[in-house]
Amino acid sequence: MSYPNSMATMSNTLETDLQTLQQEAEKEITAVDSLEALEQLRINYLGKKGKLSQILRGMGKLSAEERPRVGSLANEVKESLQSHLDNQRNSLETAKLKAQLAAETLDVTMPGVSRPLGRLHPLNSTVDRVLDIFVGLGYQVATGPHIETDYYNFEALNIPPDHPARDMQDTFFLTENVLMRTHTSPVQIRYMETHEPPIRIVAPGRVYRRDTVDATHSAVFHQVEILAVDKGLTFTDLKGTIKEFLTQMFGEELPVKFRASYFPFTEPSAEVDVQWKGKWLEVMGCGMVDPNVLKAVGYDPEVYTGFAAGLGIERFAMVLHQIDDIRRLYNSDIRFLSQF
Structure with a gap:
């Protein structure tokens, strides 16, 4: 990703990229339907080589006055994404447990398997x-x-x-x-x-x-x-x-x-x-x-x-x-x- 030379423009671009990333990530997290896919999204966005890390590499070009503001926004985005990930994980785990319980539920009203008692010869x-x-x-x-x-x-x-x-x-x-x-x-x-x-x-x-x-x-x-x-x-x-x-x-x-x-x-x-x-x-x-x-x-x-x-x-x-x-x-x- 390339950035304009102006410090103000760089700051605005980073803020815009962070907001855009947050919106896209939250939308994908809400739509994911498996724990495996959710984990892959976490890596894509919050991993060491994830999209958030790529955006934050540009902070080194910011002025000392702008860096805290962009950094604070980056932390808010990260915390928001982590919160969405945790909530979605809890939702998926609950759904998985309910599905397992439903699949393994015994109908106690059904007659059991008959096992006749043995008798002495x-x-x-x-x-x-x-x-x-x-x-x-x-x-x-x-x-x-x-x-x-x-x-x-x-x-x-x-x-x-x-x-x-x-x-x-x-x-x-x-x-x-x-x-x-x-x-x-x-x-x-x-x-x-x-x-x-x-x-x-x-x-x-x-x-x-x-x-x-x-x-x-x-x-x-x-x-x-x-x-x-x-x-x-x-x-x-x-x-x-x-x-x-x-x-x-x-x-x-x-x-x-x-x-x-x-x-x-x-x-x-x-x-x-x-x-x-x-x-x-x-x-x-x-x-x-x-x-x-x-x-x-x-x-x-x-x-x-x-x-x-x-x-x-x-x-x-x-x-x-x-x-x-x-x-x-x-x-x-x-x-x-x-x-x-």
Whole structure:
């Protein structure tokens, strides 16, 4: 920008340029619609290389009398522009915040996204119900591995390699001496090996047998077994325990029968029948622990006696919920499972 040589003319020109710059700047500041553009205007007008600085370079040619007047005007222009910039910045920030709030506002009158509550599977709820009863009777929950050795699954339970009872549990061998457990009885052996009597345990778990799948059989199913070992335990204690369990399980005292049976790890042994809705149902097996089993874990059968009992969870679940096919418990049909 060039200026006339006359000091008065120079002063008037600078004042005019300052006023013109103020008008143009204020007009642009008022029209700007973004914070980024506003910042660019600030740099263009008030920056070190901005338009205001360019105008003020001519003050060096003014007289000492004129310089304060032009300088005072320059400060007024600068303060005015800075004030307009601040006001516009506040306006833009407020508008931006309002727009963000409007975009993120939730309509609390609209229905929420439905997340149905989960429910316990009938097998899980049946296991929990059985465990609650026995824990209430003073039993401790014990668990063990699903992959067992032949010793724990058979031999320690009085089932030697040539015993015909093994034919009833023809199962899944992983190697010659390692298999998927066929019952939860190995848990009892492992527990007795590391604990001294008196003991009372309840052992729930999944078991595996090579059964043909049909309405009442599955190759994978669930058992719960109990074991009590102490001095002086008799079959009467066993009967009383089972009758109390069945009363709590079915919610009423029902007729119960004990039929003589055979299990290689108990002697004497019995099957337990209960009369439910006018029919006799076989619900579990039981017996006094065979002395050979006690010897296998280092207990003296002359000092200690014990009783054991076992039941199939699927059997109880089907009876209590009137389920007609065991396969319904495993096919994950939400229409079926949502009933429970």
